[in-house]
Amino acid sequence: MTTIISDPKTPCTDVDPFSRDVLEDPLPFQSELRAAGPVVYLNKYDVYAMGRYGEVQAALTDWQTFQSAAGVGLSNFRKEMPWRPPSLLLEADPPHHDAPRALLTKILGPREIRKLAESWTADAEELVDQVLSRGPEFDAVADVAAAFPLRVFPDAVGIPQAGRENLLPYGDHAFNAFGPPNELVAKGAARVPELSASIASQCAREVLTTDGFGAQIWAAADRGDITEAQAPLIVRSLLTAGVDTTVNGLAAVLYAFATNPGQWARLRDNPALSRTAFDEAVRFESPVQTFFRTTTRDIEVGGTLIPEGRKILMFLGSANRDPRRWDNPDTFDLNRDPSGHVGFGFGIHQCVGQHIARLEASTLLEVLARRIESIEFCGPTRRHHNNTLRAWQSLPVRVKTSSTFTRK
Numbered sequence: 410m411t412t413i414i415s416d417p418k419t420p421c422t423d424v425d426p427f428s429r430d431v432l433e434d435p436l437p438f439q440s441e442l443r444a445a446g447p448v449v450y451l452n453k454y455d456v457y458a459m460g461r462y463g464e465v466q467a468a469l470t471d472w473q474t475f476q477s478a479a480g481v482g483l484s485n486f487r488k489e490m491p492w493r494p495p496s497l498l499l500e501a502d503p504p505h506h507d508a509p510r511a512l513l514t515k516i517l518g519p520r521e522i523r524k525l526a527e528s529w530t531a532d533a534e535e536l537v538d539q540v541l542s543r544g545p546e547f548d549a550v551a552d553v554a555a556a557f558p559l560r561v562f563p564d565a566v567g568i569p570q571a572g573r574e575n576l577l578p579y580g581d582h583a584f585n586a587f588g589p590p591n592e593l594v595a596k597g598a599a600r601v602p603e604l605s606a607s608i609a610s611q612c613a614r615e616v617l618t619t620d621g622f623g624a625q626i627w628a629a630a631d632r633g634d635i636t637e638a639q640a641p642l643i644v645r646s647l648l649t650a651g652v653d654t655t656v657n658g659l660a661a662v663l664y665a666f667a668t669n670p671g672q673w674a675r676l677r678d679n680p681a682l683s684r685t686a687f688d689e690a691v692r693f694e695s696p697v698q699t700f701f702r703t704t705t706r707d708i709e710v711g712g713t714l715i716p717e718g719r720k721i722l723m724f725l726g727s728a729n730r731d732p733r734r735w736d737n738p739d740t741f742d743l744n745r746d747p748s749g750h751v752g753f754g755f756g757i758h759q760c761v762g763q764h765i766a767r768l769e770a771s772t773l774l775e776v777l778a779r780r781i782e783s784i785e786f787c788g789p790t791r792r793h794h795n796n797t798l799r800a801w802q803s804l805p806v807r808v809k810t811s812s813t814f815t816r817k
C-alpha cells in the first residue's frame with residue numbers, strides 16, 4: 410500500500426465491494442459500512458466510500474465539490490483513457506452539463522411523455538396476455554421485466570429494429586465498466602468494438618424515426634440548443650441508461666411483490682399505488698447500487714479530511730436502507746413514502762429518465778394487477794452480477810390469474 414491516508418482516524422476495510430460474494434448479497438457489507446462511520450476507506454482500491462443516507466445525499470447535492478466530470482467510475486478520466494467518449498450528461502458538470510440536461514428534462518418531462526401512457530398500456534396488455542396464454546409459469550425477468558422495456562422504449566427513442574439485441578449487453582458492460590477492471594469487465598471487453606459500433610449506428614439522424622426522442626434531440630441541434638456533435642452522444646445516453654436500469658427496476662418490483670403477497674393484494678385493491686410501489690422497489694433494491702464522485706478540493710466529511718482529486722464511492726443502495734433515515738428499511742412497504750430515496754441519485758444528476766421509468770412501471774403494474782391474483786416463485790431465483798447494477802438473471806414464477814379476467 411503506497412497511499413498514505415491523511416486522516417488516521419478514518420475507518421478502513423480490506424473488503425472488496427465488487428467481489429462476487431458482495432455482489433451476490435451486498436446488504437451485510439453495506440450494514441458494516443454504515444456502522445463503521447460516515448466515511449470509510451476501501452484499501453483495495455485506494456478510494457473513500459460513503460454508505461449513510463445523510464452524507465450520500467449531501468455529497469450528491471454538492472456537485473461543485475464532488476464532481477462527475479472526472480468520471481463516475483473508479484477510473485479517473487484525467488489519468489486514464491475512458492473506454493468510450495464520456496457521456497455529456499452523466500460524466501459532465503455545469504456549464505457543459507447544462508444544455509444536454511435542459512434538453513432531456515424537457516423531452517422526458519412528465520407532461521411531454523403523458524401521451525405515451527395509452528399505447529404503453531395497450532402494449533402491456535398484449536404482452537401480459539401473450540405470456541399468460543402460454544400457461545401460469547414464466548420467467549418474470551426475461552418474459553416481463555426485460556420484454557416490456559424492450560418492447561416500448563426503443564420505439565419511443567425511434568431506433569431501428571436491427572441491433573436492438575445489443576442494447577442490454579452494451580448497458581451491462583457500461584455499468585460493469587464503472588467498477589474496477591475485474592473479471593466482469595474482462596468478460597465484456599471482447600465485444601466492446603462491436604457493441605459500441607452498433608449503439609453508435611443507432612444514434613445517427615438518418616436511422617431514427619421522425620417522431621421519437623431521438624428525432625427531438627436532433628431537432629434541438631437544428632435549433633442550435635445543442636451542437637450537431639452533441640446530438641448522437643445524447644441519444645447514446647438514452648440507450649445506455651434507459652434499458653438495463655428499467656429492466657432491473659421492473660425485476661426488483663416483481664421480486665418484491667412475489668416475496669410480499671400482502672403488498673400485492675394492496676396494489677390490486679388500489680392500482681394507483683403502482684407508482685409508490687415502483688419507487689419503493691427502487692429504494693428497496695436500488696437497481697443502480699453505486700456511483701463514484703471525485704473531489705475538486707479538500708473537504709471534511711464526518712471528521713475525515715478527503716483531499717482534492719480523490720475518488721469517493723457513493724453507496725446509493727446502502728443510503729436507501731440506512732435506518733438513520735428509514736423506519737424498517739429492510740421492509741418493502743407500500744404504506745411508506747419512499748420519496749427522498751437516492752436510487753435515482755440526487756441533485757443535478759438525478760435520473761432524467763425517471764418519469765419514463767415510472768411510466769413503464771405503472772402501465773405494466775396496473776395491467777399485471779388486473780390480471781394476476783397471486784405470484785409465487787416456482788424455481789430458484791438467480792442474481793445477475795454487475796459491478797454497478799443490482800440485477801436478476803432469472804425469477805421463475807407461477808401466477809394465479811384473476812377470476813374476473815376471462816379470455817375470449
Ligand code: OVM
Pocket residue numbers: 496497498499500583645646647649650697
Ligand atoms: C449516459 C449514462 C450511462 C449510464 C448510466 C447513466 C444512470 C447515464 O451515458 O449518459 O445514468
